[in-house]
Amino acid sequence: MNEPRPRSESAIERLLAKYDQRVPRYTSYPTAPHFTPTVGAATYRDWLDTLDPALPLSLYVHVPFCDTLCWFCGCHTKIVRRYQPVAAYLEVLRREIDLVAKALGTRRTACHIHFGGGSPTILKPGDFAALMALLRDRFAIREDADIAVEIDPRGLDADLVTAMAAAGVNRASLGVQDLDPEVQRAVNRLQPLEETVRAAELLRAAGIGSINIDLMYGLPGQSAAGVQATVEAAVAALDPERICLFGYAHVPWMKRHQRLIDESTLPPPAARFAQYMSAAEQLQDLGYVWIGLDHFAKPDDPLARAMRNGTLRRNFQGYTTDNAPARLGFGPSAIGTLPQGFVQNAVPLHAYRDAVLAAALPIVRGLRLSDDDRMVGTVIERLMCDLAVDVAAVAAAFGRPPTVFDAALADLGEMAADDLVTVEGSRVRVSEAGRPFVRAVCARFDRYLEPGASRHAHAV
Ligand SMILES: C[S@@+](CC[C@H](N)C(=O)[O-])C[C@H]1O[C@@H](n2cnc3c(N)ncnc32)[C@H](O)[C@@H]1O
Ligand code: SF4
Structure with a gap:
């Protein structure tokens, strides 16, 4: 992995202003x-x-x-x-x-x-x-x-x-x-x-x-x-x-x-x-x-x-x-992950209790995964875990053309110019200096994220 270049305080402030957006923690995709x-x-x-x-x-x-x-x-x-x-x-x-x-x-x-x-x-x-x-x-x-x-x-x-x-x-x-x-x-x-x-x-x-x-x-x-x-x-x-x-x-x-x-x-x-x-x-x-x-x-x-x-x-x-x-x-707010998608139990204790006492599974929301969700989810999980991913290999595993991530790769240009990622062909690698910003890298692949729409905590 690249050694981080020492950066001045003002350079760090500039990076934080650009990339310390309110983005998800990507404990799942979609979130x-x-x-x-x-x-x-x-x-x-x-x-x-x-x-x-x-x-x-x-x-x-x-x-x-x-x-x-x-x-x-x-x-x-x-x-x-x-x-x-x-x-x-x-x-x-x-x-x-x-x-x-x-x-x-x-x-x-x-x-x-x-x-x-x-x-x-x-x-x-x-x-x-x-x-x-x-x-x-x-x-x-x-x-x-x-x-x-x-x-x-x-x-x-x-x-x-x-x-x-x-x-x-x-x-x-x-x-x-x-x-x-x-x-x-x-x-x-x-x-x-x-x-x-x-x-x-x-x-x-x-x-x-x-x-x-x-x-x-x-x-x-x-x-x-x-x-x-x-x-x-x-x-x-x-x-x-x-x-x-x-x-x-x-x-x-x-x-x-x-x-x-x-x-x-x-x-x-x-x-x-x-x-x-x-x-x-x-x-x-x-x-x-x-x-x-x-x-x-x-x-x-x-x-x-x-x-x-x-x-x-x-x-x-x-x-x-x-x-x-x-x-x-199990329990209020608990999220289940199945091959088909996510399910979440009712969050308020009383709603959870009422459902279970009525012999109903207390699920109130969830998401059925599309193939696209699974593919993007794989890219995001590998980035979060390995700080690197070959997006063409992931696309191929899902029977999709290597070009499917072209827009996201192009979107990484600014982060690459800031030495936070390298993009070589279809290989994306988060640099050691980019590690604190990995959520912002993942956000470039997130198809659900509307700019400014969601309210998450700071990325860093
Ligand atoms: C369920 S608690 C751990 C067990 C036990 N309840 C405790 O606090 O000792 C989970 C952890 O989430 C972290 N946490 C809680 N609220 C947080 C927040 N607003 N932001 C970031 N981390 C948080 C804390 O580090 C906490 O230890
Ligand atoms: S209130 Fe404190 S002890 Fe309870 S879950 Fe939150 S962090 Fe843990």
């Missing part, structure tokens, strides 16, 4: 805002019905609760002070799992399970064990399955960790964000490092050996030096196998509680960029491999290996080794 109600429960039922029983499945289970609200939060979650709503939700979730298992007809194999949220660690140990027992009953979970849980380290219950390990959980992803108490106060998330260390120790002692931590930049009051201090202390104390370095997506028009954040304390684009790049450089100096846009992994981690051998994938949870041909989503 979720393009899902429509034309795909609903009946379509999902048909798709499940025709799913090849030989195909292994990936399962995503959403737990939409937390006990306190982080003001930056962009996830689908609800703050609860009591356990009763969680217990009531679990009853509905069990019914949804049953409905889907019945629609599938036969007991299918699962090779990946991801519990996301919200905070799945809000569950009581017995409830987590019962949920996993239900999944094991309805699906044949492969011996070597990846079973991952998103964890809020604050007050993590030792008995829950024991229950998770006994249920086969082998990966944990811990929210850390930033260690500076000032930043933590500004986002309403107080979490001393010792508490996270205790959580990681509990997990490792129970045999849950693969630990990821989430860090963020672009939060109120953060500086490049501050993010670096967090990286240094978190890596030294936690020695994580993987790290996600997320840029804070400030979307107060979608997440009203983000208005609790004082916008005047948000770092401007050039400062965000400096935080991101200096942390990325530091993580590489610490021995991590930079993966795609925002993930880092130890060189011998399966994620880094997948990147090296070209099998890295991207899904709604980010970069993954999960290459199951179908992914079923």
Whole structure:
């Protein structure tokens, strides 16, 4: 890969002004805002019905609760002070799992399970064990399955960790964000490092050996030096196998509680960029491999290996080794990916519950993939994962002429002139300097993007 040329601050500001557009994060293509109600429960039922029983499945289970609200939060979650709503939700979730298992007809194999949220660690140990027992009953979970849980380290219950390990959980992803108490106060998330260390120790002692931590930049009051201090202390104390370095997506028009954040304390684009790049450089100096846009992994981690051998994938949870041909989503807002297209469950808890209690699959929207969507989706996924793609090879795989991407390639001319990509014939390669702008590169191929129409967070 090309070595980035050192750029002056003003050159970076110029690039940010040009390319730090509001573009999607491309966790799917087409992206979720393009899902429509034309795909609903009946379509999902048909798709499940025709799913090849030989195909292994990936399962995503959403737990939409937390006990306190982080003001930056962009996830689908609800703050609860009591356990009763969680217990009531679990009853509905069990019914949804049953409905889907019945629609599938036969007991299918699962090779990946991801519990996301919200905070799945809000569950009581017995409830987590019962949920996993239900999944094991309805699906044949492969011996070597990846079973991952998103964890809020604050007050993590030792008995829950024991229950998770006994249920086969082998990966944990811990929210850390930033260690500076000032930043933590500004986002309403107080979490001393010792508490996270205790959580990681509990997990490792129970045999849950693969630990990821989430860090963020672009939060109120953060500086490049501050993010670096967090990286240094978190890596030294936690020695994580993987790290996600997320840029804070400030979307107060979608997440009203983000208005609790004082916008005047948000770092401007050039400062965000400096935080991101200096942390990325530091993580590489610490021995991590930079993966795609925002993930880092130890060189011998399966994620880094997948990147090296070209099998890295991207899904709604980010970069993954999960290459199951179908992914079923459970819980409000959960998205399923089937060979025919995407389906999404109702987002409001009550709408999800009402559907499931009426014995209906709670799908409210989705998208049926066209061949064109699949082809463009392949180009975008390879760019996001490999930072390179041969568009003619992708076109050929879909029986299309090599010229089908000519307009997009021509559209990359300006980014090429800025040394962010190289285009040699049909081969597009994102340069190391272009990596932070890879979403903008992908956007050149996106046939759904209307200039200025969508409202996403900054690309960098
Ligand atoms: C479901 S949470 C992780 C588990 C647990 N709820 C926690 O916060 O510790 C998912 C992660 O998304 C990231 N995140 C949340 N809101 C975000 C936002 N607005 N922009 C960017 N990343 C965000 C945070 O890094 C967070 O750890
Ligand atoms: S960041 Fe995690 S803990 Fe905080 S509100 Fe969002 S989902 Fe809950």
